[in-house]
Amino acid sequence: MNTERKAVSTTTIAIVVVLIVVVAGAGAYALYGSNYGGNTTSSNTTTSAQAETLGGAGSTFVYPLMSAMITQYSGLHTNIHINYQAVGSGAGITDLESHTVDYAASDAPLKAADQAKAPNALTIPVTIGAITVAYNLPHIATGLNLTGDVIAQIYAGNITMWNDPKIVNLQTNATLKAALPAQQIIVVHRSDSSGTTFTFTGFLTQDSPAWAKEVGQAKAPSWPTGYGANGNAGVAGFVQGTHLTIGYVELAYALTSTPKLTLSAVQNPAGKYVVPSLQTSAAAALALSNLPAGNGDWSGVDLLNKPGATTYPIVTFTYIFVYKELSVNTAQTSGKSIAGATALVQFLWWAVHDGQQQSQTLDYVPLPQNVVTLDEQTIQTITLNGQPLPTS
Structure with missing residues (x-):
């Protein structure tokens, strides 16, 4: 295999750099606002009640949908602030393992090495895309x-x-x-x-x-x-x-x-x-059938090259990863109190139900019912100090 990088002229490289800045700023960034370029979404609502702030990071693939979900959810729950940094799936998983976020999003399932670093993590499919x-x-x-x-x-x-x-x-x-x-x-x-x-x-x-x-x-x-x-x-x-x-x-x-x-x-x-x-x-x-449980091994799951004459062959889940026992993540809101833990669980429950209404307008595939049912079973197992948490 040729391992030499293909060269383009200095002029071409200069044009590439300029055009990326100009086009990205005027094109895709315009749809989602200035935060799109900064890879961050944050709900900025205020309320007289005690606010809970949740932090997430990971997949850029899911950012348009995650941004829309967070915006809608924060409008419905003004005492819940949710941040999401689209830093890439690998960085998001690392952040979860180092306990610097409440949740991570990734288009790749956890590998064995990731599971060893976060043995308490659950896998929750949140959407499907191409x-x-x-x-x-x-x-x-x-x-x-x-x-x-x-x-x-x-x-x-x-x-x-x-x-x-x-x-x-x-x-x-x-x-x-x-x-x-x-x-x-x-x-x-x-x-x-x-x-x-x-x-x-x-x-x-x-x-x-x-x-x-x-x-x-x-x-x-x-x-x-x-x-x-x-x-x-x-x-x-x-x-x-x-x-x-x-x-x-x-x-x-x-x-x-x-x-x-x-x-x-x-x-x-x-x-x-x-x-x-x-x-x-x-x-x-x-x-889709015979999917693992939320606490199971998803490393063998993919949506590539599925059968059907009209099926596009490069499709994937995006997953949200959270800790099953949230007390292991005491540096974050969801691990500190029942209120913070409940805020995370209820956002996840909403995301796999009402949040799916955001999917089609952004060209993501809503979760099939069997996946929603699996997610329900997984989310219901999340606890804080062994105490079950309400989903609504």
């Missing part, structure tokens, strides 16, 4: 077909030109074939420890034996080629602002960029090229 393969090619506004193996070869640095025959031969549109430029592919990946990356590299691992052998699945792999950008917003901004790029981005970021990112149709196990959407992502959830 990871797109976005590109920026002049004169090709739609219709690019890609397979998992070809995407893996691009990210391995083995396919370096947009008019490589392995890309050209996947296209069914003669005009699109002719429009693929004889120019270098600029590869963009995440620079942070990322659950989005974990899912994306998991897909490549399933579809490419070479990728599985030489790189594999990880939140922060050793990338053979490409340029790093921080968070989903960073990758979206890079691709949006720079011609000849390819990058992987969560669906909500792709569709809310201004203008929207151009998305590849990715081949699924049925041999069909499927464009990511709410509907094609939801199809992946139809096959």
Whole structure:
């Protein structure tokens, strides 16, 4: 595998840097406000009653939905302040293990090493979403077909030109074939420890034996080629602002960029090229069964390459992790008092019920009922000093 990073000119790099700043500021950031760039959401309500403040951190993938949920919940419960920092799944898990947050969010399940550091942690699926393969090619506004193996070869640095025959031969549109430029592919990946990356590299691992052998699945792999950008917003901004790029981005970021990112149709196990959407992502959830308990091992769970002709193949859960016995987290609100612990439990209960109403408008898939039931069972096991906590 080619381990040399592909070079672009100094002028191109300078343009990339400028455009990321300008486009991200004017595009995706505009939808969620100035905090989007700062990767933080905070409910800022006031009340005469004693306020409880909860802190969370993790996935950038789920940030648009988490932000909407927190805004709605804080309007309903003005004595509860909820903060969420979108620092990446890996950093969120580390924060939970070090007891610096009440909850963490991640698109990657806890590994054995994480479970050892947080043996009391529960897994609560909170949503389902798709990871797109976005590109920026002049004169090709739609219709690019890609397979998992070809995407893996691009990210391995083995396919370096947009008019490589392995890309050209996947296209069914003669005009699109002719429009693929004889120019270098600029590869963009995440620079942070990322659950989005974990899912994306998991897909490549399933579809490419070479990728599985030489790189594999990880939140922060050793990338053979490409340029790093921080968070989903960073990758979206890079691709949006720079011609000849390819990058992987969560669906909500792709569709809310201004203008929207151009998305590849990715081949699924049925041999069909499927464009990511709410509907094609939801199809992946139809096959969900035999899920672990909330205190079980979720490391083998994924929503990749699920069956169905209309199923998009790169889909994932986002999980919230909390401690089952909250007293182990005495540095945080939920571990200090019954009021703080109850505030966390009731927010989680609301998120997997009424909070799901926020999902579809942001292109996330609402949780299926069997997953909601599993979440209910898990949340009801959370205690403080052995005392059960009310969910409503």
